Every structure is written in structure tokens, then in C-alpha cells.
Amino acid sequence: MAEDYPVLKGAEPFYFEGSSVGILVSHGFTGSTQSMRPLGEAFAAAGYTVCGPRLKGHGTHYEDMEQTTYQDWIASVEEGFQWLKERCDKIFVTGLSMGGTLTLYMAEKYPEIRGIVLINAAIDIPAMEPVLQLEGTRFLDAIGSDIKKPGVVELAYEKTPVQSIKEILPFMKAVKENLSKVSCPALIFVSDEDHVVPPDNSQRIYNDISSEIKEVLRLKESYHVATLDNDQQMIIDNTLAFIKKIS
Structure with missing residues (x-):
């Protein structure tokens, strides 16, 4: 199904050509590439090939998102992964929130992925469960822009489609059930205070993946959208160190 709305300024996908090491960068549920662009630019500046796809139905209008499935987001x-495979020998994947869910899915399905970096990744959001019982409601209030740093706003939808919550819930469940298939090195960032994804998600991911090399780093000065928050530089620095070490 074609998207009916133009892509918002700042929500465009981004591509940077660099070395034979590629990094796939995924934004989250109802968000846009804007939340991940600072990381993508930093990785490109470090010489890597970077792809930041815009998830279908995102970065336009929430009525577009309502029409998409989690298979569309995958x-x-x-598509971004294929773009990198044509250019790179080694690929890393990183994602925020549902971008983290997608990152885990990719690591479960593609064992050749060299390493993953998760940022407040989502596998279980109990607050969303009651939505399954909703009849006749199309949109709920937004969940975007959970940021501690004053004056910073995430480019995200002002409404969340109920249909999209009904898509993300089974997707998270499927990813959670297959976590033991993840065996590549994993760096896991988790905010101590997150008003969207309960921080215990990250510990459960750490416990259930099969990776021998895995580490949790705590973000003390950021809320959910940590990539735009006070710990942005710490995420960039530690991710670059991790990729350098593993690749």
C-alpha cells in the first residue's frame, strides 16, 4: 500500500558510504530517523558505511502507520541490511526501542551479523496490553519524545494508532521467545528511568541471549529516547569502541 503523506523534514532515510564495515541503524515505534541521525553521522565520521532506513509508515503521518504491519517494519x-551487504564484509546492527526489537530479530535470523547494540530495546511493554481489548478507538495519545534534556524534541507522531500497538505486541512476543538464537556480541544500553519501555527489558535480554560477549551499560541522565538525550555522546563513544574491538 502506498503511503499517502509526504516524508516529514528530518525523517528521511540516510546512507553514508564508508569502509567495508557497515552499521545498520534503526529508529523506534512511532518515531523517525531523526532520533538516530546523530549516531549515524558519528559512525560515518568514524569511517563506517551507515544505513538508517525509515520504517514503513513512519516519518509521514500516523494514518500511514495505521496501515502497516510489523512485517513491513522488518x-x-x-532492505537496509541488503544495501549494506552489497558494500560491506561485516555488519553491525543498532536500534532504539522497537529499533532494538528489530535489531534482536535480525540477529536471530542472520547469524552472520557481527554484533548488535541495543538502546532501551523493547520485548515486553505491559502498559500496552489493555489496548488489545479496545474496540472502536483508532488512535491514542503519543508515546514519543520521552527525553530528559530540556528543549530537545523527538520527531515522532502525536498519536499512536491502536492497530500499530496490535502489531508490535505479537512482534515483541516472537522476538522474546527466540532470544536464545542471538549469539553475536551484544552491547546493551538501558536508561535507569524510562517512561515507555520498562528498564527490566534490558536485563531480560541480557539473561536470555546466548552471546558470550555481552554487556549492559546504564544511562543515568537519559529517559527513553537516549539517542537525543544527555547520554548521547556516551552511547556513541561506547558503540564505536565496541565495533572497533569486535570488527
Whole structure:
């Protein structure tokens, strides 16, 4: 299904050509590439090849998102993965929130992925469960822009489609059930205070993945959208160190 709305300024996908090491960068649920662009630019500045796909139905209008499935979001990321595979020998994947869910999905499906970096990744959001019982409601209030740093706003939808919550819930469940298939090195960032994804998600991911090399780093000065928050530089620095070490 074609998207009916133009892509918002700042929500465009981004691509940077660099070395034979590629980094796939995924934004989150109802968000846009704007939340991940600072990381993408930093990785490109460090010489890497970077792809930041726009997830289908995102970065336009929430009525577009309402029409998409989690398979569409997977397809958006897999398209970016293919773009990198044509250019790179080694690929890392990183994602924020549902971008983290997608990152875990990719690591479960593609064992050749060299390493993953998760930022407040989502596998279980109990607050969303009651939505399954909703009848006749199309949109709920937004969940975007959970940021501690004053004056910073995430480019995200002002409404969340109920249908999209009904897509993300089974997707998270499927990813959670297959966590043991993840065996590549993993760096896991988690905010101590997150008003969207409960921080215990990250510990459960750490416990259940099969990776021998895995580490949790705590973000003390950021809320959910940590990539735009006070710990942005710490995320960039530690991710670059991790990639350098593993690749």
C-alpha cells in the first residue's frame, strides 16, 4: 500500500558510504530517523558505511502507520541490511526501542551479523496490553519524545494508532521467545528511568541471549529516547569502541 503523506523534514532515510564495515541503524515505534541521525553521522565520521532506513509508515503521518504491519517494519530494515551487504564484509546492527526489537530479530535470523547494540530495546511493554481489548478507538495519545534534556524534541507522531500497538505486541512476543538464537556480541544500553519501555527489558535480554560477549551499560541522565538525550555522546563513544574491538 502506498503511503499517502509526504516524508516529514528530518525523517528521511540516510546512507553514508564508508569502509567495508557497515552499521545498520534503526529508529523506534512511532518515531523517525531523526532520533538516530546523530549516531549515524558519528559512525560515518568514524569511517563506517551507515544505513538508517525509515520504517514503513513512519516519518509521514500516523494514518500511514495505521496501515502497516510489523512485517513491513522488518522489510524496511532488511532492505537496509541488503544495501549494506552489497558494500560491506561485516555488519553491525543498532536500534532504539522497537529499533532494538528489530535489531534482536535480525540477529536471530542472520547469524552472520557481527554484533548488535541495543538502546532501551523493547520485548515486553505491559502498559500496552489493555489496548488489545479496545474496540472502536483508532488512535491514542503519543508515546514519543520521552527525553530528559530540556528543549530537545523527538520527531515522532502525536498519536499512536491502536492497530500499530496490535502489531508490535505479537512482534515483541516472537522476538522474546527466540532470544536464545542471538549469539553475536551484544552491547546493551538501558536508561535507569524510562517512561515507555520498562528498564527490566534490558536485563531480560541480557539473561536470555546466548552471546558470550555481552554487556549492559546504564544511562543515568537519559529517559527513553537516549539517542537525543544527555547520554548521547556516551552511547556513541561506547558503540564505536565496541565495533572497533569486535570488527
